[in-house]
Amino acid sequence: MKKVSILDVVEKSGVSLVTVSRVLNNSTTVREINRQKVLQAMKDLGYTPSSAARSLARGSTGLIGITLQTLGDTVFDGIIHAVNESLEAKGYFLALSIASPAQMDNSAVNHFLFQEDRVDGIILLSTFAEKEYVLELKRKKIPFVIIDNHIEDTKAITINVDNFLGGYEATKHLLNLGHTKIMHISGPELYLSARDRRRGYEQAMAEADLAPTVIMAEQFDIRCGFDSVKTCLEHGLKPTAVFAGEDGLALGAMDAFRDEGYHIPRDISIVGYDDQYFAKAIHPRLTTIRQPMEKLGQEAVRILLEMIDGSSKRSKSVCLTPALIVRESTAEWKEHT
Structure with a gap:
């Protein structure tokens, strides 16, 4: 039996390859009537897009990079898990880079994730080389966001907690x-x-x-x-x-x-x-x-993918609200006699 391809969906739905590609990548620029035509064609044909098909459709690598200093932190661990799950749901893979002190001393030009056509976008997670990384990513026009930035009044798109x-x-x-x-x-x-x-x-x-x-x-x-x-x-x-x-x-x-x-x-x-x-x-x-570790990761992915597919021309930074969790290490103060 012939394997169903994205071109079969194009023919069945009666819309363009560009429109099918946008539907596969959850673009908000597709008219609802055309979105339904594509979804119905996929259902009728039994077509399930692979990550490779999604990447081919959008003319990209299908990879998002994330760079950080250490894995020895359960907050970072939670953020990375949330990023990975959110990317998987959108058909992307995650490329992880842990920057050593030696790497941070070198120019961002040499960062392996920052080379042309290697990734579709970058998430900088609490990096100390923020200034150098931002300059290089802007120079190469690679979409990026920063979780937990350290430079005040940065012009980059950031996802932080208050x-x-x-x-x-x-x-x-x-x-x-x-x-x-x-x-x-x-x-x-x-x-x-x-x-x-x-x-x-x-x-x-x-x-x-x-x-x-x-x-x-x-x-x-x-x-x-x-x-x-x-x-x-x-x-x-x-x-x-x-x-x-x-x-x-x-x-x-x-x-x-x-x-x-x-x-x-x-x-x-x-x-x-x-x-x-x-x-x-x-x-x-x-x-x-x-x-809110999970929300930090989810918001970073949402904003970065909007920047990549052009669905949001003016992405805005996000500041999330933390929560006080009261347990047994605090109590009302009473003077001891």
């Missing part, structure tokens, strides 16, 4: 529990997200007419959270609550306080940020700010 709001809500939660001695462990200045979370904390403290106490951590990790608390206690700072700018920092802070004889949450309340996989597995379970 980190200012997240920091503000985390701090308000502690204030509403009666805490006034609230310390913030902030992540590296290099991250725009860390700077915005700190600004949210400072805003909430200012509204409560309280002085902020900020400890700067060198990295978003458990060891830095542990060391930050040890340093704080050694200098006589005794907060009743901590807002950590990332869940790893929060976990390290919890270990340090326990090591000093504190009970959580009776003696110290702790809030993290991200809602990583371990947040609800540790004891006590961690109160944290959840990042």
Whole structure:
């Protein structure tokens, strides 16, 4: 039996190859009457488009690239899974690139994903080589979006979470529990997200007419959270609550306080940020700010594919809302007698 091809769908539906191609790629520029003709022809013929057929129809590689610094982060892991699922649903494949420190020092011109006709578009995930990558991608006219950008006032299309709001809500939660001695462990200045979370904390403290106490951590990790608390206690700072700018920092802070004889949450309340996989597995379970990982990935794919097929002439950046997840690591503050 002859295998049904895209040309058979063209003949059966009575519309052009271009129209069939647009229907296969879910373009919004197709008239509904023609879309129904194509869908009915596909049904009558029993035609199921393969990824190769979709790529041939749109005259492209069928590949979307994503570049990031590390896989050792459950937020990134969740985003990548969402990107991959969204791309599969549209007939695309995902090409993953993990940039080493050496690669980041070199020119973006040499990035293997940025070569002509290698991919149809690029997703930059929290890259430190943002400036160089953006210049090169614009020069080569490769469509791209950035998830979690680090350059303020960037002209690129970005998909972010409102980190200012997240920091503000985390701090308000502690204030509403009666805490006034609230310390913030902030992540590296290099991250725009860390700077915005700190600004949210400072805003909430200012509204409560309280002085902020900020400890700067060198990295978003458990060891830095542990060391930050040890340093704080050694200098006589005794907060009743901590807002950590990332869940790893929060976990390290919890270990340090326990090591000093504190009970959580009776003696110290702790809030993290991200809602990583371990947040609800540790004891006590961690109160944290959840990042909408799935939505970040889905929005990045939606906007990038609109840029590729030209269905949206003016793509806009997206800022998603985080959510406070209250668990057992925070409690109402009561003075001990």
